[in-house]
Amino acid sequence: MPSAEAATVRGVTSGADGLADLPPSPAVWCSGLRKRYGRRTAVDDVSFTVGRGEVVGLLGPNGAGKTSVIKMLLGLVRPDAGEVLLLGRPATDPRSRIAVGYLPELFRYQPWLSAAEVLDLHVTLAGADVDAAERRECLALVGLTERAGDRVGGFSKGMQQRLGLAVALVARPELVVLDEPTSALDPLGRVDVRDIVLSLKSRGVAVLLNSHLIGEVERVCDRVVILDGGRVAASGTLAELLGQREVRLRLAGADGQAEDRMRAAGALTRSGDWFTVQLSSDDDGVTVPDLVRDLVALGVRVHAVEPVRISLEERLLAVLRHEEPAP
Numbered sequence: 001m002p003s004a005e006a007a008t009v010r011g012v013t014s015g016a017d018g019l020a021d022l023p024p025s026p027a028v029w030c031s032g033l034r035k036r037y038g039r040r041t042a043v044d045d046v047s048f049t050v051g052r053g054e055v056v057g058l059l060g061p062n063g064a065g066k067t068s069v070i071k072m073l074l075g076l077v078r079p080d081a082g083e084v085l086l087l088g089r090p091a092t093d094p095r096s097r098i099a100v101g102y103l104p105e106l107f108r109y110q111p112w113l114s115a116a117e118v119l120d121l122h123v124t125l126a127g128a129d130v131d132a133a134e135r136r137e138c139l140a141l142v143g144l145t146e147r148a149g150d151r152v153g154g155f156s157k158g159m160q161q162r163l164g165l166a167v168a169l170v171a172r173p174e175l176v177v178l179d180e181p182t183s184a185l186d187p188l189g190r191v192d193v194r195d196i197v198l199s200l201k202s203r204g205v206a207v208l209l210n211s212h213l214i215g216e217v218e219r220v221c222d223r224v225v226i227l228d229g230g231r232v233a234a235s236g237t238l239a240e241l242l243g244q245r246e247v248r249l250r251l252a253g254a255d256g257q258a259e260d261r262m263r264a265a266g267a268l269t270r271s272g273d274w275f276t277v278q279l280s281s282d283d284d285g286v287t288v289p290d291l292v293r294d295l296v297a298l299g300v301r302v303h304a305v306e307p308v309r310i311s312l313e314e315r316l317l318a319v320l321r322h323e324e325p326a327p
């Protein structure tokens with residue numbers, strides 16, 4: 001039983017004083033989301049969760065339904081069916097969105113206001129207690145310190161997207177929803193967003209990230225939900241989706257005994273001083289460390305240990321081309 005469920009059961013069975021043991025509600029919980037536009041089904045029976053402090057990537061081709069799902073989560077589009085809980089409250093309750101930051105796919109801010117004034121406006125709208133120093137820090141985080149007093153009407157698209165990110169972050173959210181946050185950003189800006197997402201995660205803030213930049217998703221996300229034709233085509237942790245199929249070892253002094261030990265871990269191939277061991281799909285994560293320990297004990301010098309797994313891009317393409325069964 002997953003630990004969260006176990007904790008829930010503990011909390012319920014241990015009576016009133018066990019309430020403190022209850023795990024916090026997920027940042028996002030949605031079940032059976034469905035949306036049709038005319039005769040077109042945009043979203044069909046979509047369910048997933050984003051845990052507290054978890055970074056979840058939403059992937060899928062154009063028109064897969066990613067933005068429609070995000071809008072339904074945030075109450076911007078009414079689902080035809082399904083339920084949403086945000087930070088433990090039904091999404092139909094406006095209070096569910098108090099601690100949610102959102103960067104929309106299409107962002108536009110009041111062109112007559114300065115960047116600092118846009119932030120002030122959003123702090124007021126959120127009813128948050130964020131002092132002037134913290135607002136300045138937020139603009140600094142997205143690289144807009146120099147432009148804080150400039151009118152947004154004169155901003156480039158990338159600068160407006162950076163401002164949108166500051167708007168999403170300024171009221172100290174517990175959940176941040178980013179819909180293609182780097183679509184207008186230069187490579188440095190993309191790295192900034194990656195760092196910001198990782199820093200949110202380290203502070204326990206949950207992030208739902210919709211991005212076509214698969215490398216970005218692979219670097220920052222704990223879990224991925226792949227949508228295709230409005231449905232969840234695959235979902236899971238990166239380890240579940242990508243697996244660890246092989247390990248490559250560069251060894252010196254590997255004799256027959258060392259090769260036998262490697263064969264015990266999986267099928268072995270050799271090219272010079274590189275050895276590749278195929279791992280079994282139900283490997284519980286101890287095979288490689290145990291193997292390295294035993295090789296060292298046999299007097300082998302271990303120069304390199306490289307896990308080999310498919311990239312998220314390869315996995316995504318395989319799922320979308322129906323080449324592999326979805327996990």
Ligand SMILES: Nc1ncnc2c1ncn2[C@@H]1O[C@H](COP(=O)(O)OP(=O)(O)OP(=O)(O)O)[C@@H](O)[C@H]1O
Binds near residue numbers: 037060063065
């Ligand atoms: N307001 C709308 N009216 C009619 N159809 C819509 C509307 N919004 C979305 N759709 C349709 O719903 C489907 C899903 O669109 P959505 O924008 O959710 O996809 P997406 O996965 O975010 O795509 P992209 O990666 O191109 O941004 C598409 O077929 C789209 O044409």
